[in-house]
Amino acid sequence: MDLRGGTEYVVRSIFLPHLEQNYEQLLTVSQGADLIVSHTLAYAVPLVAEKLGLPWLSVYLQPAGIFSSYDPPALPAAPVLTAARGFGRWPYRAILALGKLASRSWIVPIEALRSRLGLPPSPRHPMVEPYSPYGSLAWFSRLLAVPQPDWPPRTTITGFPFYDKQTAEQAGLDPALEAFLARGEPPVVFTLGSAAVFDPGTFYEQSLIAVRRTGLRAVLLVGEEGMSALSKTTTERIYVGAYAPYSALMPRALLNVHQGGIGTTAQALRSGRPMLVVPFSHDQPDNAERVTKLGVARMIPRSAYTAQKAEAALQSLSTDQRFAQRAQSVAAQLRSEDGVTAACRAIESVCLTPPIPPAAAPARLPDCPRLSPLQPSYSEPPLVYCYWFQGSGEDCAPPCGFDRVEEIVPRYQGPAKLNRIEWH
Secondary structure, eight states: OOOOHHHIIIIIIGGGGHHHHHHHHHHHHEEEESSSSTTTTTTTTTHHHHHHHHHHHHEEEEEGGSSSSSOOOOOOTHHHHGGGGGGOOOHHHHHHHHHHTTTTTGGGGHHHHHHTTTTOOOSSSSSTTTTTTTTTTSSSOOTEEEEEEEESSTTEEEEOOOOOOOSOOOOOOOOOOOOOOTTOOOOOEEEOOTTTGGGGGGGGHHHHHHHHHHOOOOOEEOOOHHHHHHGGGGOOOEEEEEEHHHHHHHHGOOOEOOOOOOOHHHHHHHTTTTTOOOSSSTTHHHHHHHHHHHTEEOOOGOOOOOOOHHHHHHHHHHHHHHHHHHHHHHHHHHHTTHHHHHHHHHHHHHHOOOOOOOOOOOOTTTTTTEEEEEOOOOOOOSOEEEEEOSTOTTTTOOOOOOOSGGGGGGGGGGGSSOEEEEEO
């Protein structure tokens, strides 16, 4: 969960070493499938889809997964960019271009496997632009982000598809936790989700000191591995457990303190309770920033999380009624969304559309010889093609005398409809 290097470690040390194994397994189970729906970290999916000629949908779980220069995420590897937002889109466009170059070595295993399978090189950077040409599903709420001009084509925001049972048979809270909640006032819930809980550092120890100083009751969810070290801290006012479904626990809390993972953040938003976010890595700093802007949270970076700062934040969040009122308002809006139904409808719409075979590249614009089409891996209605502006000194300006890129579109005279040009 390293703030700056955590994402690179996850990608290069956890996901990519199993790329070929994932490809073989997915190829087997996808025989006869109509559609593949996949998280953007499942790098084998585009390869399998191309090999089998299947449509597929890419899934973004959080806004930070979409590198938009109009709504730029808080990047753990480049925190200085947060201060650069006042300069507009250009710092983020520059860092995105640099990121593509810096991560070229990351995608070597993907490109090598594509070559062995007889597939062409990836049409886009498979990590920075991992979206499907058939469409993308944004499994988060519009409260966190709305579509931007540079989002992937055919992106549908569905809302959160909530599910938090540890097992299919689980129903409600553990009886001991239920009894603790019934004995007194709502507690502060401390949790580190499903990943940061394995690398908590001093989070729970500092939290215990802070909550004791405030006199508030507390529930600490520490994971199975944390029980041996922290179970003895249980008192009449402090409950320590391994796990509890957030949907049953968080609405009964006074406050929720968590790491800012997108699943935890979604449940905390739906609970209608204010929150203190302590982001560790990955998308967590961006999620924390977005809920803070919503007016339902305060944030303390992991590196700055101390008992003293936590105590001050808990006091503020528990006494300032503006946080509670705003949290209730946001929760009401969130409950009006139905992420599962919206996702199902989006998936069904693709299943009902006959797959479209790869198409040949369109003819060049007759009056613009410096425009050359890139061969797409897929084509779908409406046809979307990408043109690269070639020519010395003209990489950053529309060629051929056009004032704007958009003016190229109505003058296109090719055999198929062209309604979008991506300018690189």
